[in-house]
Amino acid sequence: MITIHGMQDSGNCYKPRLMMALLGRPFRHNEVSTRDGSTRTPDFLARNPVGQCPLLELEDGRVLAESNAILVFLGEGSPFLPADPFARAQTLRWMFFEQNQHELNIAGRRSLTVYPERAAAATPERMALTLESGNRALGVMETHLTGAPFFGGMAPTVADIALYPYTASAPEGGFDLAAFPAVQSWLARIESLPGFRPRDWLPAA
Amino acid sequence: MITIHGMQDSGNCYKPRLMMALLGRPFRHNEVSTRDGSTRTPDFLARNPVGQCPLLELEDGRVLAESNAILVFLGEGSPFLPADPFARAQTLRWMFFEQNQHELNIAGRRSLTVYPERAAAATPERMALTLESGNRALGVMETHLTGAPFFGGMAPTVADIALYPYTASAPEGGFDLAAFPAVQSWLARIESLPGFRPRDWLPAA
Incomplete structure (x- = not known):
């Protein structure tokens, strides 16, 4: 069985868990964390x-x-990855957008907001820059x-799964989604997909 | 014939030009620029x-x-994209690394260094953060x-083409590649590939 080494409280780690849930595939979760050093051991x-x-x-x-x-690897051969x-x-275009312009700002600002050990890095300059750039990314979305109802067009793809987690949690970083009604409708469409699971869900051990 | 709308002095725009050169495929270049507003017109x-x-x-x-x-699209069916x-x-793993941890810091610091209109954004805090994060990305490389000789393993792939431009131009942003001898050898391997062209090369009109 596939193992996903991941952090329960991480949007990036939620992505493959959500993908497996939507595909109805079993997997094993192994908790590791960027916060406790377990992703910086020599073995990892x-x-x-x-x-x-x-x-x-x-x-x-x-x-x-x-x-x-x-x-992309998990989506191969499924309706979530066009042939x-x-x-x-x-x-892929939207997935690179996510990593280059969305995640670093929107997830970055959430991390600076919710994790106490990051308070020193949450300078006024960085908080302002991530807010401005994150809102620009939400505007593009x-x-x-x-x-279009989804990022791949008429049906959900891996691009939607990549963009969902940190868009859904954007308010945790101080982003106001009320200004983005089409984004809010899209979040609801993802949440109504058969097999959808929230971020804190983990498979039974 | 394919057209690449791009900026001559941009590593991101150099990527598809280098790919086409290595594939020996003709294309048309149309100069646009993020610096003169031509990528922010309503049409664009x-x-x-x-x-x-x-x-x-x-x-x-x-x-x-x-x-x-x-x-990835241009590489389909060629030796640069494994089947x-x-x-x-x-x-793809290395290409997402490039957009999330390499380009924003290494290309970002170059942009803050070489473009006069970005001087106000080149705060001490941002210059320090991009230097530290960029050097960390170079360390991972x-x-x-x-x-391994290349990012896809034994032969060059689209991942190498994605990582080459802003690694080669890292010194323009104040990065010292002397600390990364394996990276320097890899740059030389890319530059010796048949069909290689430098950043400022454009196809004959």
């Missing part, structure tokens, strides 16, 4: 030199890092979702 | 709401944004390249 660093989670471990012991690369190369590239 | 924003380049335009008028999504889903996911 040998498997992922970036020292972050999630980390996917296959039955044969091979590992794969980076939440969005894991989503057509151009449609597939469009899902709003523009897209005004014309 | 309608094609890419993020207001950035590069933007790939196919013969039939369809467009694709995000440099790394473009690389095996796990090997393909490993190339050094660790990987100590054990």
